[in-house]
Amino acid sequence: MAALTASSLAACAGGGSAQEVTGPAQPGGVLRYGLSQAPTCADPAQAGSNQTIYVTRQIVDSLTDQDPATGELTPWLARSWEVSPDATSFTFRLHEGASFSDGTPVTADAVRASFDAIVNTLGGAKAPLGASYLAGYTGTDVIDGHTARVSFSAPNAQFLQASSTSQLGILAPATSGRSAEERCAGDAIVGSGPFVYTDYQQDRSATLAKRDGYAWGSEVFGHDGEAYLDGIEFTVVPESGVRTGSLASDQLDAVSDALPQDAPQIDAAGGRILTTSNPGVPFGFQPNVTAPVVSDPAVRTALVTAIDRQELVDTVLGPDFVPATGTLAHTTPGYTPLGDVTHDPDRARRVLDDAGWREGPDGIREKDGRPLSFGVTFSAVFAGNQAILELVQQQLRQVGVDLRLDLVSTAEQTARQASHDYDTTYYNSTRADGDILRATFGLDGRNLNARGPIPELDEVLAEQLTTVDAGQRAEALARAQQLVLDNGLWVPTVELSQAIGVSAAVQDLRFEASARLQFFDAWLAER
Secondary structure (H helix, E strand, O other): OOOOOHHHHHOOEEEEOOOOOOOOOOOOOEEEEEEOOOOOOOOHHHOOOHHHHHHHHHHOOOOEEEOOOOOOEEEOOEEEEEEOOOOOEEEEEEOOOOEOOOOOEOOHHHHHHHHHHHHHHHHHHHOHHHHHHOOOEEEEEEEEOOEEEEEEOOOOOOHHHHOOOHHHOOEOHHHHOOOOOHHHOHHHOOEOOOEEEEEEEOOOEEEEEEOOOOOOOOOOOOOOOOOOOOEEEEEEOOOHHHHHHHHHOOOOOEEOOOOHHHHHHHHHOOOEEEEEEOOEEEEEEEEOOOOOOOOOHHHHHHHHHHOOHHHHHHHHHOOOOOEOOOOOOOOOOOOOOOOOOOOOHHHHHHHHHHOOOEEOOOOOEEEOOEEOEEEEEEOOOOOOHHHHHHHHHHHHHOOOOEEEEEEOOHHHHHHHHHHOOOOEEEEEEEOOOOOHHHHHHOOOOOOOOOOOOOHHHHHHHHHOOOOOOHHHHHHHHHHHHHHHHHOOOOEEOEOOEEEEEEOOOEEOOEEOOOOOEEOOOOEEOOO
8 A cells, every 4th residue: 555654744734833753653542523513414425515524434435546646546445447448337346355344245236236225215315426426327237246337328437536435435235225314323324444333423423433354445545454543533513712622622632624713722732734625616606597686697707706715715714725716626637727717896897887787876786676686505514604705795795796695504505405595505515526517517417506508518518428538538627617617607716625623642644535534544642
């Protein structure tokens, strides 16, 4: 396995001075982790938020893994694979010694049951990411006990990278046979990962224990054999100040969403902040193009240049974050910067003037008796969301736009997205593959824009699925990124970065390719 060096950890460390620990990793101990939001479900297939995936990633293995440094796909449960020339079938040869935590072996039948359940039992409502990765799925053929061929009705080049995600992690048949609701309880989830659930309390906590005998880790992992930690205790601590205080007072070992104002207290306690940028679609507004006001393309165009993204970073987030420069984050394979994503309020005013939106007596524009006012539905799934949107609200008002903030729970936001009950919805979506554009904006994806056909965009989103050639895919994805912006389907703001506060005791806590935490190599020095 590839060794992970101290220098690679330093490269993803932000503010604070790390305490250097010499000598080999020490097994044992329970890492206490403070989540900023409650996991939504114990099931990896149904996980969407970062806080949920931090938990579920640890208990499920995937067919492949993705090297966070190079983006290269590497073996995990599948020790080798073949892709058909037309990218419609993928044949995986499985590790013959891997087993689930209930003692049953990881087999081709388990692969089939896992994918069949995502498509037939969970579907797009419960597992939107996994269902989008399996779009066009026609089934899995069991070639022999440890060889599975996954097939699609049309070319699906993105599936190979999707096979590295936790949403397509392989679960035991005992789990795959359960309903979506049953699978949200921790005792229903049987994976082959390096940790297992020992307790799961919805909205409160999740407790994991090391899987004894684990010996089939990813080639990206830094060591062979079992995890170093005896266990992980995840506790939900929504208040940023309480999380930081608990870390500084040695009640927690690591915490999510360590914001700039938290850094001095973490540093003073001898800790540090680990950071990395999320690939995928950056934070932004997705307009419902059937809703009043934002159905006007001129309004959507004006919003892009009315927002001062650098001010958002400088005022709210700090130097570990960067402004969005396109419809993909800069760490995404195939990313292309888009020159139209620049702050130019005068241009925004001209676009609105030309479209007939005139400034009213209160400074808010109006047209045909309707004010230029719309809502944004969002949740606090990222701790900085409300402060970001409050500043965007001020920026938009300067060009005559009234933005109404609608803070809801994560569950309510998901439900309202499914029913298109919003003017705009604000979120980000993480994936280390440019196909996230199809999953987010395609007619066969989530299509939260509620749009109809856009032939040029639809064609290029389909085209990038037809080839496994990286250069050809990148060309198609570059066109798709521009077309998403040109059609006003996304108004980007900032790229999400993971900012994890850790105590001096925490060593080798790693980010995987999608910027989620992987605890396999983590260990605890003396507290």
